[in-house]
Amino acid sequence: MFKTLKRAFTRGNASKTQKVLNLLSSGKPVSWKTLRDRFDLVSPRAMIDKLRLEGNMIYINKTSKGTSYRLGTPSKAIIAAGIKKLYGKELYSYNS
DSSP states (O other): OHHHHHHHHHTTTOOHHHHHHHHHTTSSOEEHHHHHHHHTOSOHHHHHHHHHHTTOOEEEEEETTEEEEEEOOOOHHHHHHHHHHHHTTOOOOOOO
C-alpha cells in the first residue's frame, strides 16, 4: 500500500534518479538497455554508481544476454570489508 502511495506522489515530478531507484525497488533485475531506453540515459552505469554513492546496495549481473542490475541488501562479507577498510586492524567499539 505504501509503495503505491509513494509512486502516486512521485510520478509527476520525480527526478530520473528517483525513477531509476523506484524501478530497482520492484525487486526484479533491470537491464542496462531498459535503463538507457526508458530513462534516456547516456550511461546507465554512471546512474548506478551515483545510487551506490548514496548508499544503495546495487548488484550487477553479467550474462550472455547482457548486463542487469538489482537492488539488494549487503551481505555480512561486504559489511565486514567496509568496517575493515574504515578501521583497519584497530579494535573498535560502539558507545551508546
